[in-house]
Amino acid sequence: xxxxxxxxxxxxxxFNERAAIALAITLLLLMAVMARxxxxxxxxxxxxxxxxxxxxxxxxxxxxxxxxxxxxxxxLLAQNLPSFSLEIIPEQVKDMEATLAGLQExxxxxxxxxxRFRKLLRxxxxxxxxxxxxxxxxxxxxxxxxxxxxxPGVDIEARLIRDYPLGKLAxxxxxxxxxINEEEMQTxxxxxYSATRFIGKTGVERFYEAILHGRVGYKNVETNALGRxxxxxxxxxxxxxxxxxxxxxxxxxxxxxxxLQGRRGAVVAISPQTGDILSLVSMPGYDPNxxxxxxxxxxxxxxxxxxxxxxxxxxxxxQYPPGSIIKPFIGLAGLEYKQLGxxxxxxxxxWFSLEGDDHKYRDWKKTGHGRTDLDKAIVESxxxxxxxxxxxxxxxxxxxxxxxxxFGHRTGIDINGEAGGLxxxxxxxxxxxxxxxxxxxxxxTGIGQGYLLTTPLQLATATATLANRGTQFQPHILYATQxxxxxxxxxxxxxxLPTIQLENPEHWEQIITSMKRVVHxxxxxxxxxxxxxxxxxxGKTGTAQVFGIKQDEQYVKEDVAEHLRDHxxxxxxxxxxxxxxxxxxIVENGGSGGSTAAPVxxxxxxxxxxxxxx
Amino acid sequence: MSIxxxxxxxxxxxxxxxxxxxxxxxxxxxxxxSLLILSLVGLAILYSASGQDMDMVQRQIIxxxxxxxxxxxxxxxxxxxxxxxxxxxxxTGLALLLAVIFFGETGxxxxxxxxxxxxKFQPSxxxxxxxxxxxxxxxxxxPLPPSPKNLVVASLIIxxxxxxxxxxxxxxxxxxxxxxxxxxxxxSGIPWRLVFRFLLLVAASAPLLWYGLxxxxxxxxxxxxxxxxxxxGAGYHIIQSKIAIGSGGLYGKGWLNGSQSQLEFLPxxxxxxxxxxxxxxxxxxxxxxxxxLYLFIVARGLYIASQAQDTFTRLLAGSLILxxxxxxxxxxxxxxxxxxxxxLPLPMISxxxxxxxxxxxxxxxxxxxxxxxxxVST
Numbered sequence: 001x002x003x004x005x006x007x008x009x010x011x012x013x014x015f016n017e018r019a020a021i022a023l024a025i026t027l028l029l030l031m032a033v034m035a036r037x038x039x040x041x042x043x044x045x046x047x048x049x050x051x052x053x054x055x056x057x058x059x060x061x062x063x064x065x066x067x068x069x070x071x072x073x074x075x076l077l078a079q080n081l082p083s084f085s086l087e088i089i090p091e092q093v094k095d096m097e098a099t100l101a102g103l104q105e106x107x108x109x110x111x112x113x114x115x116r117f118r119k120l121l122r123x124x125x126x127x128x129x130x131x132x133x134x135x136x137x138x139x140x141x142x143x144x145x146x147x148x149x150x151x152p153g154v155d156i157e158a159r160l161i162r163d164y165p166l167g168k169l170a171x172x173x174x175x176x177x178x179x180i181n182e183e184e185m186q187t188x189x190x191x192x193y194s195a196t197r198f199i200g201k202t203g204v205e206r207f208y209e210a211i212l213h214g215r216v217g218y219k220n221v222e223t224n225a226l227g228r229x230x231x232x233x234x235x236x237x238x239x240x241x242x243x244x245x246x247x248x249x250x251x252x253x254x255x256x257x258x259x260l261q262g263r264r265g266a267v268v269a270i271s272p273q274t275g276d277i278l279s280l281v282s283m284p285g286y287d288p289n290x291x292x293x294x295x296x297x298x299x300x301x302x303x304x305x306x307x308x309x310x311x312x313x314x315x316x317x318x319q320y321p322p323g324s325i326i327k328p329f330i331g332l333a334g335l336e337y338k339q340l341g342x343x344x345x346x347x348x349x350x351w352f353s354l355e356g357d358d359h360k361y362r363d364w365k366k367t368g369h370g371r372t373d374l375d376k377a378i379v380e381s382x383x384x385x386x387x388x389x390x391x392x393x394x395x396x397x398x399x400x401x402x403x404x405x406x407f408g409h410r411t412g413i414d415i416n417g418e419a420g421g422l423x424x425x426x427x428x429x430x431x432x433x434x435x436x437x438x439x440x441x442x443x444x445t446g447i448g449q450g451y452l453l454t455t456p457l458q459l460a461t462a463t464a465t466l467a468n469r470g471t472q473f474q475p476h477i478l479y480a481t482q483x484x485x486x487x488x489x490x491x492x493x494x495x496x497l498p499t500i501q502l503e504n505p506e507h508w509e510q511i512i513t514s515m516k517r518v519v520h521x522x523x524x525x526x527x528x529x530x531x532x533x534x535x536x537x538x539g540k541t542g543t544a545q546v547f548g549i550k551q552d553e554q555y556v557k558e559d560v561a562e563h564l565r566d567h568x569x570x571x572x573x574x575x576x577x578x579x580x581x582x583x584x585x586i587v588e589n590g591g592s593g594g595s596t597a598a599p600v601x602x603x604x605x606x607x608x609x610x611x612x613x614x
Numbered sequence: 615m616s617i618x619x620x621x622x623x624x625x626x627x628x629x630x631x632x633x634x635x636x637x638x639x640x641x642x643x644x645x646x647x648s649l650l651i652l653s654l655v656g657l658a659i660l661y662s663a664s665g666q667d668m669d670m671v672q673r674q675i676i677x678x679x680x681x682x683x684x685x686x687x688x689x690x691x692x693x694x695x696x697x698x699x700x701x702x703x704x705x706t707g708l709a710l711l712l713a714v715i716f717f718g719e720t721g722x723x724x725x726x727x728x729x730x731x732x733x734k735f736q737p738s739x740x741x742x743x744x745x746x747x748x749x750x751x752x753x754x755x756x757p758l759p760p761s762p763k764n765l766v767v768a769s770l771i772i773x774x775x776x777x778x779x780x781x782x783x784x785x786x787x788x789x790x791x792x793x794x795x796x797x798x799x800x801x802s803g804i805p806w807r808l809v810f811r812f813l814l815l816v817a818a819s820a821p822l823l824w825y826g827l828x829x830x831x832x833x834x835x836x837x838x839x840x841x842x843x844x845x846x847g848a849g850y851h852i853i854q855s856k857i858a859i860g861s862g863g864l865y866g867k868g869w870l871n872g873s874q875s876q877l878e879f880l881p882x883x884x885x886x887x888x889x890x891x892x893x894x895x896x897x898x899x900x901x902x903x904x905x906x907l908y909l910f911i912v913a914r915g916l917y918i919a920s921q922a923q924d925t926f927t928r929l930l931a932g933s934l935i936l937x938x939x940x941x942x943x944x945x946x947x948x949x950x951x952x953x954x955x956x957x958l959p960l961p962m963i964s965x966x967x968x969x970x971x972x973x974x975x976x977x978x979x980x981x982x983x984x985x986x987x988x989x990v991s992t
Contacts (some may be wrong), residue, residue: 008925011758014803015928019916022801025913026939030905033943034949040860041898048860055857056873224877398942 033401057233061195064214065160065484068239069174069204071250072276072479078205080160082274084136086144086294087129090121093154098260099151100132106147107140108443109133112296120294134161134293157509162198162292168285170253172313173246173277173415173477175203178290186206192216195238198292202313204477207414211481214241240484247276247479255607256281264588268312268460269604272579274494275464275473277413279604280457282314287513298390307563316418319453320586324381324525324593325569326402326448328466328511330389331374333401336505339392339505345373348384354391354439361387361443364543378514381525381541383447390446395437398445399425404461406472413475421458424451459584463571467538467579469508470500490520512538519598526570526598534606539572541593544586570597574605581608640689640985642918646913649685649962653678655904656888656963662870663891664882670884670965677967681974688978692986693927700751704771707744710737711778718782726782738787739776739972743979745791746933749798754926759803768799785831786956793940797933801919807976835954851887854880855949859893866897866943884965886957889949905946912939918984926984934976941973 040048049533069078086107093099100117103109113133120130132154136144141156148155162177177198182186184199193199195216200206217238221229256267256279267281286303290296295303303311312318334340350368351360363369363383369376377385389396404407408423415427422428424445444450454462457475465472474495481490502508518524525541544567568590573582583601590596657671657678664670696703714728714737726736748771756764770910772795779788800809816823824832837849858874872894874880883891893901915935922928938961945960947953959966961973 007757011803012928014758015925015932016920018801018803019920019932022797022936023913026936026943029943030909033946033950033952034902034905036947036952037859037893037898037901040856040950041863041893042900043862044860048857049863051857051862052873052879055854055879056877065732153788222873222877224879230877270897466760 003047009531025109041048044160056222057220057324058229060219060221060229062217062219062235062238063195063197064216064238065240066198067212067214068160068243069212070243070245071170071248071253072245073249073251074245076165077170077246077248077252079163079165081163082158083134083161084141085131085157085159086136086140087131087155087157088117089129089155091429094152096121099154103132103144103154106143107133107136112298115298116294118294119297129155129157129524131293140501148376155262162562164288167251167287167289169257170248170250170280170283171285171288172282172315173203173248173253173280174288175207175415176201176291177205177207178291179294180352198383201291202417203415204244204600206416208244208478211244212241214484215239217425242484243482245477245479245480245482245489246282247271247274247278249278249608252604252608253279253281255595256600256604257283257285259603260585260587263294263590263596264314265586265590265597265600266318266456267583267585267600267604268315268456269581269608270405270460270464270475270584272464272468272471272573272582273473274561275461275475276479276494277475277477278581278608280315280477282312282316283316284308285311286310312584313415313417314588316413316415317423317455317457319455320569321417321450321452321544322448322454322459323544323567323569324383324448324455325459325540325542325584326446326452327378327381327386328540329402329405329462330386330446331378331514332395332466332502332507332511333393333398334374334389335504335510336401336502337393337397339389340374345371346378346384346385346388350384352384352387352443354443357440361440374510375514375517376523378540379517379521379524380495381431381518386446387443392447393442395424395426395442395445396549398442399423405465406458407452408463411457411461411475413457414477419455421455422451422453425600448542456584456586459569459571459586460582464579464582465500466508466511467573467576467582469505470502472497472499502527511578515540515572519572525592526572526594528594529602533602534611535574535578535600537572537574538576539570539588539598539601541598542569542571543567543591543593544569546589562589565591568593568595568597570594570601572598572601572605576607581605640981641686642914642981642984644914645911645918645981646881647976648907649682649974652907652911652962654854655892655907658869659888659892659895659963660884660965662872662895663875663880663888664965665876665878669809674965677970680967681970684971685974685978685981688975689985691978691982693930693979693983694986696747696930696982697751697754697926700747703740704744704748707737707740708778709776710740711775713737714782715778727840736787736968738775738779738782738784738791738922739968741779741791742794742937742972743850743934743976744786745772745775746794746798746930746937749795750926750929750933753802753929754924758925759805760799765799765808768795772796772799774895783828783831785827789935789956790940790958794933794937797936798929799813801929801932801936802925834956835953851881851955852951855890856951858887858890859950862894862897864891864898866895866900869895871895881914886945886955886959886964887949888964889946889960892963893949908939908942911935918946918980921987922983923987931980931983933981938973938976941969 010489036478066080068076071077090096117130117132131135142515144156164174178198178201180199200209200212215238217236219235220233222233223229256269260267260281260283263283265283267279268277269279270277275512289446348363348369350363350366355362369380369382372382372385375383402423408421410418410420427433429437441450445452461475474497478492480492518541519526519537519539521527527537546564546566568587570593571584573579583604584598587596653974657674660674661671694960710728718727728735728737749768752768752771753760753764760768772792772969776788776792779791854874856873858880861874872891874894875883875891880890892904912935915938916932919928919931919935922931941958941961944953944956945958948955950971959969
């Protein structure tokens with residue numbers, strides 16, 4: 001039946017016809033594919049080759065090695081140590097808690113490490129690697145390496161970590177580096193810092209960031225799709241930062257810090273002939289090394305909240321009333337403006353009062369100094385004499401004269417964050433307080449109280465200028481730079497400032513003679529140090545009131561809480577004729593300048609001038 | 615035709631002993647040789663694309679061994695047995711598909727697998743052969759071109775398993791199976807105007823189909839239309855694939871030297887996207903040779919179909935070889951960005967076993983059809 005209906009020949013022909021069409025369509029479709037392939041592989045070949053290379057080749061920035069920091073004699077102050085750190089890329093970690101727990105079993109992680117890591121984890125973007133622990137030892141590195149495959153996203157990085165071998169010593173001068181924060185990121189050259197993790201935060205590290213940092217290098221590396229680097233194709237090496245030499249003499253710095261040990265205070269020692277800062281001390285200090293790796297919150301809070309304010313750079317930022325330190329300058333102004341002759345004298349009954357005012361401006365010596373000339377007024381630090389002198393000079397001339405010595409404005413030292421102090425004037429009071437100037441305020445300015453504020457650095461530079469008989473140099477802490485790979489130092493030439501010209505240069509000698517007698521005469525306020533002193537010193541003591549005492553009260557040291565006691569100040573230079581060093585010392589709440597501040601200065605000067613010394 | 619006559623014919627044809635031997639094995643030498651070459655090329659590129667993973671290559675060799683064995687065994691079954699068993703094969707396939715729906719294993723969001731204890735397998739693979747067999751059997755029972763009534767029945771034969779596979783869901787396989795059925799219809803000589811009407815209907819219902827798609831399927835189509843929209847997400851495959859092929863250029867980067875595949879930028883480089891790895895390392899000329907090989911296999915298949923002695927074997931052979939063409943054509947089009955990404959492997963080259971066994975079984979059927987011909991003129 002089937003055979004009768006089916007026409008096999010016709011069916012076969014029909015099939016062959018359809019099969020031929022199928023073959024034709026097949027060929028047509030294959031031609032379409034071929035056209036596509038020609039388009040991809042011939043016409044777009046270059047485009048896709050570029051894309052393939054971009055896939056394959058990654059530009060990786062290489063951080064430059066940061067320049068080293070030395071003291072003026074080549075003692076290493078800041079270096080770069082190779083260090084293995086355990087780092088985590090959060091994006092690649094599935095279960096962070098499990099990973100941390102697992103790592104804890106291999107490598108002991110302190111609570112501090114974890115706290116610091118979590119803090120960064122919140123801040124950082126998830127594809128950038130976050131350090132968990134620094135300075136792994138060899139055993140820890142080996143233990144992790146064996147177990148690495150258990151911890152995707154976790155790796156050990158070898159990098160150079162800034163290290164301050166001397167720890168606390170000179171920390172306020174050197175400063176430290178820390179991780180670059182968002183704010184700093186905004187102002188940096190993103191290309192040059194593309195591989196850099198650390199930036200100078202304070203001190204010289206911050207001020208000379210541009211010199212120390214160097215130029216970034218690049219390498220082209222072949223990476224796979226997972227971003228693992230397979231090989232290096234080529235490289236442009238980075239240019240290391242320059243090494244720098246500070247004017248600091250670290251031996252002297254150590255002596256100064258030791259001398260101030262256990263106290264709060266500051267010391268600035270300066271070379272009058274160059275403006276070199278020989279020591280810059282602010283006590284107490286702190287160890288900068290934890291800041292480099294990211295200080296843990298507990299230590300940071302302890303430093304931040306300490307009543308001793310170790311982070312505060314007193315030498316540059318501390319603003320203190322200079323007290324009697326100002327007297328030689330006022331005396332010099334008196335001579336210069338011809339308000340007094342060398343032998344002019346007045347009587348000191350122990351107090352001073354203005355006409356028509358019954359307020360008694362007291363002398364520190366209740367019984368008074370008796371008949372007093374300028375020399376005696378400086379040697380014994382008579383207040384009444386200077387009340388009188390200040391009154392006759394007037395605030396305008398005091399302001400004009402002290403201004404020449406750098407009071408009231410920043411010295412421009414090459415460390416950030418310097419305070420300018422305050423040198424009051426009529427104008428200042430009018431514009432800042434909208435009040436007129438009172439004569440009484442002139443009087444207390446004459447003994448370094450009232451509005452007048454100075455930084456220890458300002459006191460040191462002003463003392464250096466005085467010691468130099470008016471020749472001024474810009475105070476600075478950078479001594480020399482050294483290009484990488486070079487043996488030659490580029491020593492900076494000291495920048496001189498306008499010289500203070502006196503009508504009669506003899507006035508310098510007169511004041512300096514009195515200042516020598518402050519130390520070396522029997523009645524001198526700093527006579528106490530002369531017994532052990534090796535050098536010939538010219539100096540001046542000062543006491544700065546921390547809180548005011550009422551008219552009829554007597555300041556009794558023992559009755560006053562420690563932090564409200566007077567600050568002790570002392571400035572000095574030596575040798576008086578050809579000064580090589582000028583020093584300003586402040587001991588907070590130290591009581592009198594002669595007893596606590598002067599010995600510190602004496603030790604520094606003796607050490608510096610000792611034959612064969614620095 | 616008597617047995618004696620057949621014997622005498624056979625003797626008459628046995629002029630060369632080797633040919634006799636091959637005849638006795640029921641293998642088609644041109645197909646076997648080209649399939650072997652294809653397999654060797656596949657192993658070579660798999661070795662490269664897998665990152666010189668000898669374990670993978672060995673597993674693939676074992677699969678190829680299994681697949682060639684299946685081909686050999688199937689080739690021994692005379693075509694008229696297949697014709698006789700056609701409804702049973704189809705019914706078994708349908709039953710298994712139903713079983714998948716009720717007892718199937720879920721993997722990767724789709725229910726496609728049956729766990730038979732020893733191994734898992736996809737009943738839809740059986741349907742790739744069972745559907746063309748069934749449709750060819752049904753149409754061959756009736757005069758051609760098919761009457762409208764037969765056409766409806768044939769369409770139902772196709773649609774039933776396709777629907778069962780669509781719900782798994784496995785769109786790629788169901789389209790392939792629908793295709794294999796439709797090829798039988800087309801080869802059977804259905805009028806062209808019906809074909810065009812059907813195409814118009816499909817075009818008109820495209821928006822409806824769009825809403826019937828799963829989200830991921832829709833996303834694939836969108837990705838196909840605009841891969842650069844999401845270069846690291848859905849578009850990543852196709853972008854990296856085009857980069858691999860395009861950067862290969864005329865001559866390719868050389869074996870084991872393709873950066874896209876060696877450095878693992880190319881995803882699925884051993885499986886669905888192995889063609890891109892091939893294109894990267896062997897270039898346009900390499901691809902030309904590969905396509906020529908595929909084309910030769912298709913041409914040989916169509917020749918076998920045209921030489922087939924009855925309607926059933928003709929339709930079946932034609933459908934199977936066209937399905938093979940669809941396999942590699944869709945894969946290459948998808949890898950080169952001409953078609954959306956559907957999970958179809960490159961036959962005989964992609965790493966993986968399931969579809970390879972099915973494909974080789976269909977080549978076994980082709981060889982059986984060719985070598986079990988009764989040597990009489992019709």
